[in-house]
Amino acid sequence: MEGIKTGFKSFDESTGGLDYRKTYALFGNKESGKEQFLYNLVQSALASKNAIVYVLTSKSYSDLINEFNVRNIPINQYLGKDFKILDDFSRTNSPNAMDNSYAKILNGPLDLTGLSVSLSGVNSDFIKDAKTVINIFDNLSNLLMYNNPLTVYRFLQFICGKAKLAGVTTIFSVDTAMHTPDIIETIKNLSDAIIDLKLENGKRSFRLSGTSREVLEFKELE
Amino acid sequence: MVEYRGLDGIPEDVDPYFGIAKLDEQLKGIPSKKIVLISASPSVGNEVFGYQIIHKNIISNVKVLVFLNRTSPQSYLTEMKEYDFPSNDNMVIIDAYSGITGIKSDETDHIKVISNPYDREEVKSKILSELKNGYGLLVMDSLSLLADFFDFQYVNSLIKEIQKISEEKDAAAVLLFTDWGYDKDNVDKIISEVNSVIEVKGIEKRVIFGQYFAVLNCDWVKANDGFSSVLFKSMKPGGIKVYFPKILVTGPTDAGKSSFIHSASHNAVSVDKLGGTIALDHGSVDFEGYKADLFGTPGQERFDPLLKMLGGEAIGVFLVIDSTKPEQFPRAIEMLRKTETYGLPVVVIANKADLKGALKKEEIRAKLHLDSAMALIQTFAEDLSKVDPNEPTKLKDEGVHEALSVLFKQLT
Numbered sequence: 001m002e003g004i005k006t007g008f009k010s011f012d013e014s015t016g017g018l019d020y021r022k023t024y025a026l027f028g029n030k031e032s033g034k035e036q037f038l039y040n041l042v043q044s045a046l047a048s049k050n051a052i053v054y055v056l057t058s059k060s061y062s063d064l065i066n067e068f069n070v071r072n073i074p075i076n077q078y079l080g081k082d083f084k085i086l087d088d089f090s091r092t093n094s095p096n097a098m099d100n101s102y103a104k105i106l107n108g109p110l111d112l113t114g115l116s117v118s119l120s121g122v123n124s125d126f127i128k129d130a131k132t133v134i135n136i137f138d139n140l141s142n143l144l145m146y147n148n149p150l151t152v153y154r155f156l157q158f159i160c161g162k163a164k165l166a167g168v169t170t171i172f173s174v175d176t177a178m179h180t181p182d183i184i185e186t187i188k189n190l191s192d193a194i195i196d197l198k199l200e201n202g203k204r205s206f207r208l209s210g211t212s213r214e215v216l217e218f219k220e221l222e
Numbered sequence: 223m224v225e226y227r228g229l230d231g232i233p234e235d236v237d238p239y240f241g242i243a244k245l246d247e248q249l250k251g252i253p254s255k256k257i258v259l260i261s262a263s264p265s266v267g268n269e270v271f272g273y274q275i276i277h278k279n280i281i282s283n284v285k286v287l288v289f290l291n292r293t294s295p296q297s298y299l300t301e302m303k304e305y306d307f308p309s310n311d312n313m314v315i316i317d318a319y320s321g322i323t324g325i326k327s328d329e330t331d332h333i334k335v336i337s338n339p340y341d342r343e344e345v346k347s348k349i350l351s352e353l354k355n356g357y358g359l360l361v362m363d364s365l366s367l368l369a370d371f372f373d374f375q376y377v378n379s380l381i382k383e384i385q386k387i388s389e390e391k392d393a394a395a396v397l398l399f400t401d402w403g404y405d406k407d408n409v410d411k412i413i414s415e416v417n418s419v420i421e422v423k424g425i426e427k428r429v430i431f432g433q434y435f436a437v438l439n440c441d442w443v444k445a446n447d448g449f450s451s452v453l454f455k456s457m458k459p460g461g462i463k464v465y466f467p468k469i470l471v472t473g474p475t476d477a478g479k480s481s482f483i484h485s486a487s488h489n490a491v492s493v494d495k496l497g498g499t500i501a502l503d504h505g506s507v508d509f510e511g512y513k514a515d516l517f518g519t520p521g522q523e524r525f526d527p528l529l530k531m532l533g534g535e536a537i538g539v540f541l542v543i544d545s546t547k548p549e550q551f552p553r554a555i556e557m558l559r560k561t562e563t564y565g566l567p568v569v570v571i572a573n574k575a576d577l578k579g580a581l582k583k584e585e586i587r588a589k590l591h592l593d594s595a596m597a598l599i600q601t602f603a604e605d606l607s608k609v610d611p612n613e614p615t616k617l618k619d620e621g622v623h624e625a626l627s628v629l630f631k632q633l634t
Contacts, residue, residue, distance in 0.1 A: 092323055095296030098304075107293035107301065110319060110367060113400040114292070117267035124429035146322060151370040154402040158264050166428045 004134065004169060006037065007044030010222050011206055015213045020132065022211070023160040024171040025140075025187050028197035033204045033221065034173040035067070037197060038138055041171070042083070043073045051082045051131040053122050055115070057142035061087040061103035064138075082131065084122050088115060089142075109146040112155045119159060123168055135163055137172035140187070141179065149183055156190050171195075197221070238286075238359045238394055241278025242271065243464045243511025244452045244634055245435070249418065249443050254358070254392040256442060257385060259365075259412065261399045262422040266433050268398050270305060271422065272363045274461040275396055277307035284312065284358035289349055291318035291371070292364045294325065295333050306459030314357075316348055342372050346380055353387050360384065360395040365412075366402065374408040381415045417441045432467070452634065455513050463513035466633055468535055471503070472557050473542035474550040475521030478573035478615065479503065482542055482601065483516050485617040486626060492518075492614065502532065509626050516540075519557070529560045538633050539568045540625060543590075545580035545600070551589050567632035568596060569625050573617070575600035597632075599625040 003017030011017075018024060018041075028034045042052055056064060064085065068075040075083065080102035088106040090097040097105045104122070107114045119135065126133045144152050156172075163170045174187060188194055193210030198218065205218040239251030252258055262268035269292070279286050290298055295315045302309060313332065318339040320327035329335045336348050345368075353360055362368070369377045384395055397416065401409060413419050418440035425432035433456070437449035455465040471479045480503050484490040487505025503518030519525070519532050543554045558568065572586050581589070583598055592598060601621035609615050 091293070091297045091300075092325065095294060096300055098300075107297050108319075108323065110322065111292045113262070113264055113267050113364070113366075114269065116264040120265040120424070120426075120430055124431075127429045148370050151367075151402070154404075155264075158402060162265065 004041070004050060005044045005048060007040035008037070008206075008221050010220055011208075014215050014219065015208050015211065018134075018169060018171070019193070019211055020169050021164050021167055022169055022192040023163070023190070024169075024193050024195055025191040026171055026173040026195045026197065027176050027184070028173075029177040029199075030175060031199045032197035033199065034175075034197055035138065036204075037195075037206075037221070038136055038171070038173060039068065039071060039073060041134075042068075042075075042136070045134055046075075046078050046082055049082070049131075051084075051126040051129075051133045053084050053086060053119060053126070053133065053135045055086045055088060055119070055135065055137045057088045057109060057137070057139055059138075060090040060093075060097075061085045061105075082126075084126075086115065086118050086122065109143050112143070112147065112151065116155065116159055120162065123163070123166055127166055127168075133166075133168045135159075135168055135170045137170070139173040139175060141173075141175040144174075144179060144183060149186070153186055153190060156187075160190065238275075238279045238282075238284045240271075241274050242462050245420070245437070247634070248437055248445070248449050249440055252359070252394040252396065252418075253442055254394050255385075255389050256417040257381065257388065257395045257397065257415070258418045258420065259397045259399055259416045260420045260422060261401050261409075263424055264400050264402055265426065265430060266422050266424045268400070268422045269301075269363060270456045270461055271420075271435075272361055272396070272398050273302045273305050273307045275359075276309075276313060276361055277302065277461075279359050280310050280312035285356060286313050286359045286361060287352055287357040288313060288315045289318065289360065289362040290315050291322075291339060291367050294319050294323070295327065298363075304458055305461050307461065314352070316352060318345055318348075340371070342376055345372075346376075346383070349380070350383055350387060353384065353393060354391060356391070357393050360388075360393060361398070362395070363398045364400060365397040366400045366404075369404070369408075374404075374411065378411055378415060381412065385415070413439075435462075450634070457508075457513070460508065463508065463511060464630075464634065466512070466514035466537055466630070469514050469516050469538045469540065469629070470533055470536040471516050471518040471540045471542060472529065472533075473521060473540075473571075474544065474547075474553045474557065477521065477542045477544040477547075477550065477554070478571075478601070478617070479518045479521065479542045480614040481603075481617055482540065482571060482573065482622065482625075483518050484614040485601075485604075485619075485622045487516060490516075490614075502528070507626060509623065509630070512626075512630050514626075514630070521557075523553075526557075526560055529557060533560075537566060538629050539566055540571055540629065541568055542571045542573055543586070545572045545575045545586060546577050548581060548586075548589050551586075555590065567629060569629040569632075570596060570598045571621075571625050572598055572600045574603075575621075576602040576606065597625075597628045599628060601625070 005012045005017045085103040204221045206221045208215045260268045318336045321339040419438040422435045424430040434451045436451040453465045483503045483505040490505030492503045505516045507514045602618045604616045
C-alpha cells in the first residue's frame, strides 16, 4: 500500500510518504518549517481522501483556517467532513468559546483526559465511515510546557497505542529548542519514526529515520 | 435534604446523592463521611459524572466545594452549562488551574484562588481549610492530575485528611480519577483509602461502541451478587443516561406499535405506507435518566422473516396488543416467539383500552395465558376525537410512562 503523500516532492519520492499506522515525531526549531510541513500534509492527504483530526495547542481554530487561507490551501470544502479540529487553545483566552460543526473546543493543556476522550470520539466517527485517519498534533511542546513530562509521556503512550490499534497514523510536532535533551530523547523512544527539519542557508531540509526507506542525510525539502 | 425519586417514584432521603440513574438506586446516594472514587479510562472520561453530581446537589441546596486543576473555573462553568447543568450560589470552586497558565483569576465569593498551584502545602491547606466551612460535598477534578503534579504519597495523605474533616463536618467527597496506566500499587493504595470505587470504561475494539459504569465496591451497601455494569450515554445537553441499546416493540397489525413508539420518543421515525408500518419504526426514549432505542416490527405476517432479524440482540420487549381484538392474541404470542426473544423481560401493552368493547385486564391475562409476574399495562389515546387511522395516535403519558418504568426496572 502506498504511503500518505506529504505534498513535498523530494520527501515523497525518496521516502514513499508516511506509513499508515505509524507514529511520527516532527522535530525542528521555530523556523524549521514544521507548520508548513503539516499544512502541506493536510492539503495532500485530504486530496487523497484521507480524514484528518488536527489538534491545536498554541493557536485557535480560526487562526488555523486563516493560515490555510493565506496560503491558498483550499480547506473550506473539507471542514466538518474530512477535516476536524480539536482546539485546545481558544478557551484559555475566551472561556465562552463554543464548538461548531468542524471545531471542538477543549478545556486547555492540562485536560489531557478531555483531549483523549474527544480524540477517541472523532477517530471512531471517521473509522465508522470507513476512512483512513491521520491525527496531527500541532504541537506537543505546549502540552509539555504545562504538564509534568511524565504525564505527557503516559498520554502519548495511550493515544498512540490506541491509534495503532485503530489503524490511525499520528504525527506530532515538537519545537526542539524548547525542551531539554532528555525530553527529546524520550519522545524519540515513544515514536516509530522521526522527521527532522532544519533551515540552513535559506533552504529547508529534512531527514527521516525509523521507516523502511530512511533518509539519514539532510536533503532539501521541496 | 435531597429528595430522590427513582423509577418507583418513591422519595428517598438521601444527602448528598449522585443524580445518576441506577447509581443512586444501587448505592442509595453518598452518605456523609464517605469518599467515592470515580476511576475512568482515558478514552471515556468521567468529567460529566462530576458535572451531574455537582448540579443535582447544588439545586437541592447541598453546598458543594469543587477543587479544580483540570481547567479554568470559567471554562468548567461553560461546559457544565452546555450539559444543561448551570451553577448556582451553592457551588464554590477552588481554582488550582489559573496559576499554572499564568492567566489572572480574581477571587470572588464563589472562586477561591490558589496562587501557586505548584506549592503542595498551599494546595493542601486551601482545600482542607475551605472544606471546614460547612460543605455537604467535595468534588475533586482531578485527583489523577494532582498525583501527576506531586505524587501518590501526597494524594494518599490528602485523602486521609479529607476523610478526617468529612467525619468532623458530616461532608462526603467524590474524587475523579483518570487511570493512565499508573503503577498498580499506587492505585490500589488510593482504592484502599476510599469507601466506594466506581469504574467508567469503554467497550472498544478499533472504535468505542459503548460505555459503561460499574460499582466495584461500596462499604455502605451490601450487594450479595455484586453490582451490575450499566451501559450509558453521555448526552449534551442532558448528561449521563443509563442506556438500553435495543428494545423491541412487537405485536399484531394495527395494535398501536407505532403509536406507542411515537408517544414514548422524541424523534420517532416510521417507514410506512398508508398508515401501516411496512418496514420498521425507530424512536429514542429519554425517561427519568434512562435512554433507550426502540425498534418496532411490522405486524403483517409477510414480514415475519424481518422479526427474527429485529429481535436479534434485543434486551427487552414491549408486546403491544389491541384490547378490542382478542382474535389477534394468538398472533401476538406467535410474534413474540418468532422474535426469539423468549426469556427476555417483556411488558404487555394493552392498547386502545379506552375503546368500546375493550377487554378488561383480567380477561386479557386469561386469554393470553399470562403469568402473574408478567406486567400488563393499559394505554389510552390522549384524545379519541383526533385519532387518524393513517397516523400514529398520541397516547396518554400515564400508561406510556408506566410501561417504560416497569420494563426499565426489569432491565436494570
